[in-house]
Amino acid sequence: MWSRLEQVIINLVVNARDAMPEGGAINIRTSNVTAAETETFNFEGMVAADYVLIEVQDTGTGMSTEVLDKIFEPFFTTKDLGKGTGLGLSTVYGIVKQTEGFIYPVSVVGAGTTFKIFLPRHVLAASEVGSKGPAAAPVRDLTGHERILLVEDEESVRNFSAMALRTTGYEVFEADGGEEALEILEDENFEIDLMVSDVLMPEMDGPTLLKHVRKKMPTLKVIFVSGFAEDSVRRDIEDDQSVEFLSKPYSLDQINSKVKEVLQAALRGSQD
Numbered sequence: 001m002w003s004r005l006e007q008v009i010i011n012l013v014v015n016a017r018d019a020m021p022e023g024g025a026i027n028i029r030t031s032n033v034t035a036a037e038t039e040t041f042n043f044e045g046m047v048a049a050d051y052v053l054i055e056v057q058d059t060g061t062g063m064s065t066e067v068l069d070k071i072f073e074p075f076f077t078t079k080d081l082g083k084g085t086g087l088g089l090s091t092v093y094g095i096v097k098q099t100e101g102f103i104y105p106v107s108v109v110g111a112g113t114t115f116k117i118f119l120p121r122h123v124l125a126a127s128e129v130g131s132k133g134p135a136a137a138p139v140r141d142l143t144g145h146e147r148i149l150l151v152e153d154e155e156s157v158r159n160f161s162a163m164a165l166r167t168t169g170y171e172v173f174e175a176d177g178g179e180e181a182l183e184i185l186e187d188e189n190f191e192i193d194l195m196v197s198d199v200l201m202p203e204m205d206g207p208t209l210l211k212h213v214r215k216k217m218p219t220l221k222v223i224f225v226s227g228f229a230e231d232s233v234r235r236d237i238e239d240d241q242s243v244e245f246l247s248k249p250y251s252l253d254q255i256n257s258k259v260k261e262v263l264q265a266a267l268r269g270s271q272d
């Protein structure tokens with residue numbers, strides 16, 4: 001459950017950032033709301049009960065009523081091709097509904113938007129009081145804005161990874177194989193921060209693609225996604241130390257964590 005809530009917050013914060021191209025402020029607040037208070041609210045469909053309220057507020061563009069009517073629909077986006085998937089808020093909606101919660105946008109064009117999420121309040125039973133429960137995981141910031149080249153021949157896997165990375169804020173360029181990847185690199189003037197590539201692909205495999213890429217980009221960070229043991233692939237790429245590995249299959253959280261880890265290591269390396 002926790003990682004799903006994390007996904008909710010990440011999606012809302014990335015949208016807030018996108019709504020403030022000139023900068024602004026994002027506020028995240030939590031509070032308790034009682035059943036009596038909910039009765040004074042005018043939110044359609046809301047059931048009166050005790051809730052935990054999470055608010056994500058931005059000072060961005062706001063939304064017109066036409067846009068507000070559609071934001072929770074899958075694939076609805078007002079962003080440019082390649083920038084938006086339209087899946088962020090539909091995912092958020094699904095997660096909130098699964099917890100039997102409610103989500104409402106309050107938006108003023110030109111002033112900003114607040115998403116209000118009401119989650120049913122869990123009151124500790126006497127038997128739970130004092131038991132420590134699992135230790136809270138350290139808070140991690142998985143968002144980023146870097147440019148990522150994603151090379152994967154299997155469309156469903158590529159769609160999943162692209163969605164995972166885009167909703168986290170990255171700019172993603174998708175290639176279905178080595179040839180297309182090299183074309184994209186040319187087109188983008190080799191201004192890419194990270195390549196995430198499958199190892200086994202029909203036309204050109206990952207290690208061969210890497211050999212071509214290295215001619216122009218000797219230090220580009222690379223993550224190879226593979227179902228194989230890292231060792232055998234390492235031999236193929238002459239133990240290139242800027243290559244990291246992610247084993248298949250992976251979750252949304254695992255790909256985002258790996259990408260963040262590699263980009264941060266690259267950042268630290270360039271600052272030394």
Ligand SMILES: Nc1ncnc2c1ncn2[C@@H]1O[C@H](COP(=O)(O)OP(=O)(O)O)[C@@H](O)[C@H]1O
Nearest residue numbers: 015016019071077078084085086087088089113
């Ligand atoms: N905080 C916000 N401020 C302004 N518009 C927003 C905000 N959040 C969402 N939107 C609008 O809702 C649309 C759908 O959002 P979402 O489902 O996350 O898809 P995406 O971000 O990929 O476009 C966005 O394209 C945008 O028009």
Ligand SMILES: [Mg+2]
Nearest residue numbers: 011015088089
């Ligand atoms: Mg979004």
